[in-house]
Amino acid sequence: MVDLISQYEKIKPEVDRAIAEVLATAQFINGPEVRSFQTELESYLGVKHVIPCANGTDALQIALMALGLKPGDEVITPSFTYIATTEVIALLGLKPVFVEVDKHDFCIDPKAIEAAITDKTRAIVPVHLYGQAANMDEIMAIANKHNLYVIEDNAQAIGCRMSDGRMTGAIGHIGCTSFFPSKNLGCYGDGGAICTNDDELADKMRMIANHGQSKRYYHDVVGCNSRLDSIQAAVLRIKLRELDNYIEARRSVADRYDAFLANIEGVSSPYRNDHSKHVFHQYTMILEGHDRDALNAFLAERDIPSMIYYPVPAHRQKMFEHFGSGDVDMPTTDWLTERVISLPIHTEFEDDQMEYILSSLEEFFKGNK
Numbered sequence: 001m002v003d004l005i006s007q008y009e010k011i012k013p014e015v016d017r018a019i020a021e022v023l024a025t026a027q028f029i030n031g032p033e034v035r036s037f038q039t040e041l042e043s044y045l046g047v048k049h050v051i052p053c054a055n056g057t058d059a060l061q062i063a064l065m066a067l068g069l070k071p072g073d074e075v076i077t078p079s080f081t082y083i084a085t086t087e088v089i090a091l092l093g094l095k096p097v098f099v100e101v102d103k104h105d106f107c108i109d110p111k112a113i114e115a116a117i118t119d120k121t122r123a124i125v126p127v128h129l130y131g132q133a134a135n136m137d138e139i140m141a142i143a144n145k146h147n148l149y150v151i152e153d154n155a156q157a158i159g160c161r162m163s164d165g166r167m168t169g170a171i172g173h174i175g176c177t178s179f180f181p182s183k184n185l186g187c188y189g190d191g192g193a194i195c196t197n198d199d200e201l202a203d204k205m206r207m208i209a210n211h212g213q214s215k216r217y218y219h220d221v222v223g224c225n226s227r228l229d230s231i232q233a234a235v236l237r238i239k240l241r242e243l244d245n246y247i248e249a250r251r252s253v254a255d256r257y258d259a260f261l262a263n264i265e266g267v268s269s270p271y272r273n274d275h276s277k278h279v280f281h282q283y284t285m286i287l288e289g290h291d292r293d294a295l296n297a298f299l300a301e302r303d304i305p306s307m308i309y310y311p312v313p314a315h316r317q318k319m320f321e322h323f324g325s326g327d328v329d330m331p332t333t334d335w336l337t338e339r340v341i342s343l344p345i346h347t348e349f350e351d352d353q354m355e356y357i358l359s360s361l362e363e364f365f366k367g368n369k
């Protein structure tokens with residue numbers, strides 16, 4: 001689905017030098033690379049505070065821990081997402097309240113949020129799924145009206161701009177992202193970050209990520225241990241400078257898929273919403289009247305990967321059975337779950353690879369009419 005080896009080859013001298021420098025100084029934890037990356041990411045996102053941490057799941061967990069919620073408090077989130085978004089809510093003893101997504105852009109449906117608000121609702125966790133933004137203007141308006149926190153799950157959309165230029169992750173009270181290798185800004189191991197414009201929340205989250213420590217060996221709250229290491233930070237500094245180019249490369253792959261799919265019946269290319277500029281973490285089509293398993297097998301035979309993100313929505317996961325969430329009707333989420341399929345997309349596509357994939361798709365869809 002991604003080509004991280006070719007991408008590395010292009011930045012190899014810089015990356016190797018940066019890693020060697022970290023090794024030479026042996027400042028593996030909290031070294032100057034981490035602080036520099038933090039500052040550079042703050043300025044890229046246009047946000048006051050970035051708190052680097054160990055991974056995107058921790059970022060979400062630390063964000064929720066900072067809100068001072070009580071067991072049983074409700075957090076509204078889409079069911080159509082990666083499990084990490086929803087898992088941390090339950091892990092902290094809070095109640096995930098799953099709602100529908102928009103059928104076109106796959107992001108949480110603001111109308112469904114309003115309908116799900118109760119007197120126990122404390123926060124909303126929208127996900128900028130596949131690389132384009134949820135409807136943040138409507139979500140923030142709902143949150144302000146009902147006095148709720150908004151934590152953006154920006155793991156798939158770092159670098160995505162709203163139509164007015166603001167960046168995803170910097171709009172809600174807190175934004176969370178992941179630097180898992182295959183993400184749009186990926187490191188060479190695990191990594192994540194939290195961002196906020198709120199000084200108080202920033203202090204709290206920094207403390208939580210560091211064993212609840214206020215000053216050395218004084219621990220004020222129960223926290224966790226979540227750090228980005230210096231080697232990852234050194235890699236991320238180099239890749240952050242390339243991020244906008246990487247996004248353009250992804251968008252041009254998406255344009256080529258789009259142009260091809262425009263002539264194929266029963267396949268919808270990804271809808272691009274008006275309020276943000278898609279950064280195509282995934283290129284996800286909707287199939288209607290085509291056999292998805294057959295397409296997956298056909299492509300696999302030709303060594304072309306394809307993936308179903310996600311085959312089981314959160315509300316149907318066994319881990320949430322005790323919330324009775326499987327009993328809730330979510331026709332759009334179920335409909336999408338049965339029909340989506342994602343094609344390879346990354347920053348290093350060669351023309352001949354693209355042509356090979358397109359001709360294989362053509363063969364499948366023409367033979368399958």
Ligand SMILES: *Cc1c(COP(=O)(O)O)cnc(C)c1O
Nearest residue numbers: 055056057082084085155178180
């Ligand atoms: C990747 C991802 C996460 C979790 O990030 P990790 O770094 O793997 O912990 C959370 N939410 C979404 C939507 C993701 O895609």
